[in-house]
Amino acid sequence: MKILIVGGVAGGASAAARLRRINEDAEIVMFERGEYISFANCGLPYHIGGVIKERDNLLVQTIEGMKTRFNIDVKIKTEITKIDKENKKVYAKNLKTGETFEESYDRLLLSPGAAPFIPPIPGVNSPNIFSLRNMNDMDSIISHIEKNSVKRAVVVGAGFIGIEVAENLLERDIEVSILEKAPQVLTMVDEEIAAQVHQNIKDKEVELYLEDGVTQFEDIEGKTVVKLESGKKITADMVVMAIGVKPENDLAKEAGLETGKKGGVTVNKYLQTSDENIYAVGDAIEVKHYLSGEESIIPLAWPANRQGRIVADNMLGINLKAYNGSLGTSIIKAFDTTVAATGLNERYLKNAGTEYMVATVNRNSHASYYPGGVPITLKLIFTKDGDILGAQGLGCKGVDKRIDVIATAIKGKMKVWDLQDLELAYAPPYNSAKDPVNILGYVAENMINGEVETISYFQIEDYLKNNNAQLLDIRTKDENELGSIPNSTHIDLAELRDNLSKLDKDKEYLVYCQVGLRGYIAYRMLVQHGFKAKNLDGGYKLWQYTVM
């Protein structure tokens, strides 16, 4: 059995290692266009910032290691230029010597990844403009910074890579502007979560331009002038383009393999392309979203690694394994905060016309009386039948844990009320006796059962317009004085029960506190005393971020 692999990093190298573990006899050849295999793509931004000090640490496995440990024949600086699927062979080009050659296969694996998307903006080929995909890109960026004593940089695109690059340029004391065409950064989360990141970015004195695109780059005296749709101009020593990636599907397309409408290579659940001897994994393929079932491109390392493992078994035909779709669980350290998400977000669901409910809680990462606990915001999206559709989190620590727990619950097909029963590890340095995820379960079930009705920050205006309603701030006097939603009445929750006679049964009260908890308690009190009420989901805090 002879197996060829195109691409020697996340998906390709994982498949190669597994192939060898299950089959000592197969001939396995791995082709990599670049100079390095098995490098830590995800670590690249951090070496630019000097956070990862040793460049060598990014090289997770070497050619030598692949040879001695796994007996894999690795051909670097070798590009596969064409697939002849009828004759089961590929054409390869040695990029050092220019020499071309053919190589036959029994099975072929494509793991070519995705390339940074570079739109045809005038001036985009300037030597000051970079993108970041591999070790060479990283080396070029660092060398440009050092040679030109870069002081000012523009990052175009505020997705994962854009934010990470911006953060790491800042680590080098470079002044950074971030440009983003969308109204928010990090589109895996919804606007009210992103709004908190916007605040953090501004706190860092990084310039953030939202809803503004680049119309032109112009090089003047060694610097690049970035011209924006809004008419603004920014002059910088360097620009990093990070507006997304697109599947490397040229080889596949040219060979007549099916590709999907999102541009990825089409595979069945066994990761087999439309040709039975050719398999594909990683950033280059389209996968079904685990929850929506929709064809999606999810260019992340977990899926690439997982698919690499699965495809190895499938290519050898021993216990066929299905890849059941991606949830798109993702996380990023964005300056001082962690932002993470799993499943579907509100924006997607609104577009898709799917009905959903949202519960937002704000709890401490661990017991508030134990030092180091910090508030985290967690948002759960679910159906009225209790199915979990997605979750988002933000905070300085403890966010990864909660998103992982929810991602696990989704895969376990748990309902929102099952979250109440998750018996999670508690001691004061790690958690509270009720985990924030337990609380999400409570709040969500209360909503489904009608024990509380909520209004989202973006519904306030409409709600007040269409109802005989009054905003009621039930926080303490001190909190109220620090700022409140315009046109609110104020009664401290501690005095509410004794002051119910001051309220009007014909009106509806939109109660709010800082984060939602006390508002809920006030809501319960009011409705049981015959008043009409709603609770503001996420409270004043969430509202405040979205109007800032």
Place this chain on the structure above:
Amino acid sequence: MKILIVGGVAGGASAAARLRRINEDAEIVMFERGEYISFANCGLPYHIGGVIKERDNLLVQTIEGMKTRFNIDVKIKTEITKIDKENKKVYAKNLKTGETFEESYDRLLLSPGAAPFIPPIPGVNSPNIFSLRNMNDMDSIISHIEKNSVKRAVVVGAGFIGIEVAENLLERDIEVSILEKAPQVLTMVDEEIAAQVHQNIKDKEVELYLEDGVTQFEDIEGKTVVKLESGKKITADMVVMAIGVKPENDLAKEAGLETGKKGGVTVNKYLQTSDENIYAVGDAIEVKHYLSGEESIIPLAWPANRQGRIVADNMLGINLKAYNGSLGTSIIKAFDTTVAATGLNERYLKNAGTEYMVATVNRNSHASYYPGGVPITLKLIFTKDGDILGAQGLGCKGVDKRIDVIATAIKGKMKVWDLQDLELAYAPPYNSAKDPVNILGYVAENMINGEVETISYFQIEDYLKNNNAQLLDIRTKDENELGSIPNSTHIDLAELRDNLSKLDKDKEYLVYCQVGLRGYIAYRMLVQHGFKAKNLDGGYKLWQYTVM
């Protein structure tokens, strides 16, 4: 509806708050023997050490707050001395005035907790001997330390509270000795995990006496001499007894309520005692273990809080909720390390005669190339059918997350292979592209499928005796020279494929590396080349801890 609650902390206060949220009209009276309600029991050790600086931070909710927010009538320093279940009333004693009175109920909730177990050792009533359950105990310990300038302390018992107290005494620069009758600390984990804690305790220059009990305490010149079964004597300025807790079941027993063989109050799944109007929760009750089904006492805060929430709904008869048993998920910061567990452990399973398999992995808390990643040990216990029976973890960080994910998977009735498919959040500061839990899933499935056969550290001797077997160290030369298991042959994995001819097909090779991963790769290589082999689960590292 009149509801009385005995005990005003975790279970009692949680129930009270929920009762009020769902019912504004009920009369709710909460009795607490002590001076404080709703305090953070779990924070007590940390205030002794000064880690939690403000004593007031331990008071999570006040009597005033319970009144204004929840309209709960709280009676502190009031002990319920007797239940008259026929007449649905209790007898109460005001501990300040000595006055006694009766109070009738429609529903009664018992959440009296568990008291420290103090065995009748001669001299145990010394004024130098303390236990730690509540604010007063904590105050007494601190005041004793300060008044007597305590320099040397003995902690009896190395469970959660014992270890936390020892750690916090050390924070105050007190020399500490820990005594434990069992052969290990923290019996929620198995010996090889505990062995790593033993090492950490010794590194901290805390004396640890295992398998040694106290026979006598003797006060001499203001100090207490602790005499051990081994004949040793330790002279200390104070002693803290922390050998476990026992359910406060006197009230219940006297009232003729059923108690179980472990000494806890018996409840049905709705947390109702043998009297239909009396409910009980928390440390005082016996619960079914979620996995074994066995009646257990699990004196932890998560169950108490969860049960308090559930019992409130059940007492009011609105949507009856079942408590489906406890997994016993637990965690502790033990000096520099985190130790956590969920489900059943090997010791329990051996005793119960249940068949099980074990997979141990050692991975970094996050990508090894990103600063701050530290190794964590994770152990998964499972059946040959893939059911998860339990998990244990140890390491400086990231252990809580993995145990929580596994606890969630257990509640989601996932199989070990489902752990492979958990799509967990990855970016270098948080994780690796394959989470350690994914790896556990791989290793476990490989074991079940027979893709690898393993030997545990404690089986080595027997295995070598009963087979024509040879230990084979496949680590690097450098690693081998730093120490190896006696009578090992050494061949570096990188050279193994080329040196197979040096091996003997009649022998069986017990392969090992540092943690198990390379051993597995060597195993795969060997068996595919026709050799007989086993891999040492957890590798040299685990073995080394258990022989130290």
